[in-house]
Amino acid sequence: MYNSKIIGLGHYVPENVVTNDDLSKVMDTNDAWIQERTGIKERRHVVKGDGDTTTTMGVKAAKIAIERAGIDKDDIDFIVFATLSPDYYFPGPGVLVQRDLGIKTVGALDVRNQCSGFVYAISIADQYIKTGMYKNVLVIGSELHSHGLDMTTRGRGVSVIFGDGAGAAVLTREEDTTKGILSTHLHSEGQHAEELSLIAPGMGNRWVTDIMEDNDPNDESYFPHMNGQFVFKNAVVRFSEVIVEGLEKNKLNAADIDLLVPHQANLRISQFIQKKFQLSDDQVFNNIMKYGNTTAASIPIALTEAWEEGKVKSGDLVVLAAFGSGFTWGSVMIKW
Numbered sequence: 001m002y003n004s005k006i007i008g009l010g011h012y013v014p015e016n017v018v019t020n021d022d023l024s025k026v027m028d029t030n031d032a033w034i035q036e037r038t039g040i041k042e043r044r045h046v047v048k049g050d051g052d053t054t055t056t057m058g059v060k061a062a063k064i065a066i067e068r069a070g071i072d073k074d075d076i077d078f079i080v081f082a083t084l085s086p087d088y089y090f091p092g093p094g095v096l097v098q099r100d101l102g103i104k105t106v107g108a109l110d111v112r113n114q115c116s117g118f119v120y121a122i123s124i125a126d127q128y129i130k131t132g133m134y135k136n137v138l139v140i141g142s143e144l145h146s147h148g149l150d151m152t153t154r155g156r157g158v159s160v161i162f163g164d165g166a167g168a169a170v171l172t173r174e175e176d177t178t179k180g181i182l183s184t185h186l187h188s189e190g191q192h193a194e195e196l197s198l199i200a201p202g203m204g205n206r207w208v209t210d211i212m213e214d215n216d217p218n219d220e221s222y223f224p225h226m227n228g229q230f231v232f233k234n235a236v237v238r239f240s241e242v243i244v245e246g247l248e249k250n251k252l253n254a255a256d257i258d259l260l261v262p263h264q265a266n267l268r269i270s271q272f273i274q275k276k277f278q279l280s281d282d283q284v285f286n287n288i289m290k291y292g293n294t295t296a297a298s299i300p301i302a303l304t305e306a307w308e309e310g311k312v313k314s315g316d317l318v319v320l321a322a323f324g325s326g327f328t329w330g331s332v333m334i335k336w
Contacts, residue, residue: 004129004137005180006334008071008170009304010064012057013044013163013291018146023160028153034160039267043163043292045146053087055096057166058142061300062097066138069170073101076170077134079108080125082117082141082296084198084325085148086110097140114196115263115324116186117141117296118167122320122332123184125171135173141296142166148198150223158224161266163292167300179335185245186330192234195227196325235265235323236272242331243277243321250333256317257283258336261306263322264288264298273321285311295324312336 019042020031034040046052058081066073081094094108113120118141125137145162149155174180239262247253254277262270267288274284285306294301299320306312316336323329 001177002130002132003174003177003180003182004126004171005174006169007172008065008067008069009168009300009307010061010068011165011167011297011301011304012060012064013165013301014046014050014052014057016045016047017042018045018163020160023156026151027156027159029156029160037268038161039286039288040161040292041289044165046144046164048147052144052164054083054085054142054144054166055087055093055100057144057164058083058093058140058168059097059100061142061166061168062101062138062140065168065170069172071136071170071172073103075136076103076106076138078106078125078128078137079103080111080121080137080139081108082111082113082121082139083143084112084114084117084295085144093142097138111296113296113324113328114326115265115293115295115298116322116326116328116330118299119184119320119322119330119332120186120328121296122169122171122181123186123330126181126184129171129173137171138168139171139300140166140168141298141300143295143297145295148223155223157228158226161293163294165291165294165297165301167297167304169300169303182333182335183246183249184330184332185242185249187238187242187328189327192230192327193325194225195230196225196327198224232266232269234327235269238323238327238329239269239273239321240276242329243273243319246319246331246333252317254278257319258313258316259306259311260284260319260321261299261303262286263324264291264302265293265324282311
């Protein structure tokens with residue numbers, strides 16, 4: 001048996017910065033309203049025609065992670081790509097990354113667990129490495145939300161929150177089982193699936209042909225829906241539970257956490273969790289102020305920035321935690 005460990009991190013965000021004041025020009029909102037409810041000041045949006053897609057952003061982040069890992073792209077044995085916004089309905093972006101990076105014909109897996117996607121993807125990579133099946137696994141979280149948002153007053157409750165970007169990590173084998181990823185913890189509660197969802201197009205509900213035939217300008221089924229207060233109430237409970245689960249599994253307590261990197265869904269959620277676990281500002285990393293919620297990309301972007309700023313050091317206990325659509329949630333306990 002082995003552990004897995006992260007040896008390379010990278011991220012990419014589009015150059016186009018969209019501030020709250022920019023959004024106020026296309027919908028009835030303002031900077032104070034957005035910051036009070038979400039903590040977000042700005043986000044990045046892909047400009048149509050500039051060439052960025054979910055896959056290309058993931059590739060850019062992956063190239064940085066591979067270089068920092070000190071390995072060659074052909075040392076990658078497997079690819080796990082987490083996203084809710086693939087370039088195509090099918091095939092998924094995992095194989096597109098394999099093609100665009102020019103990696104040999106390794107396996108490529110797509111993960112559709114939205115905000116929890118990167119945590120789920122890390123858990124999958126961890127298990128493949130622990131069992132000895134693969135040595136080096138590339139994990140990517142990438143999202144292009146902006147092209148699918150309702151950028152009007154009708155959609156402001158959701159559209160002001162989300163941004164575009166990508167993050168990546170390279171995991172490899174660690175023979176010292178006191179180091180690396182100590183444990184991962186995954187959960188779901190599908191009874192609340194529609195509380196945070198995008199219903200159409202889908203093969204079980206609104207088909208693409210139905211939408212095209214109806215041509216109904218009031219049809220909101222193809223825009224994201226979120227019951228914000230309900231999601232918030234569930235998030236703070238599940239975040240807490242899954243962090244405690246990871247700590248107890250490894251006979252640790254909150255005081256042992258050197259850095260918590262939560263999914264960047266809402267700054268108020270992160271602040272609630274920070275207060276509950278009595279963590280200092282130095283023990284929690286947030287960057288939602290700059291990027292908004294980048295769903296599966298949020299944790300790898302934040303973890304990369306934390307590492308770049310010297311906030312992640314050898315021997316640190318780093319905790320990743322996420323909650324989102326599904327509902328799904330999870331945590332990763334890492335001895336760096």
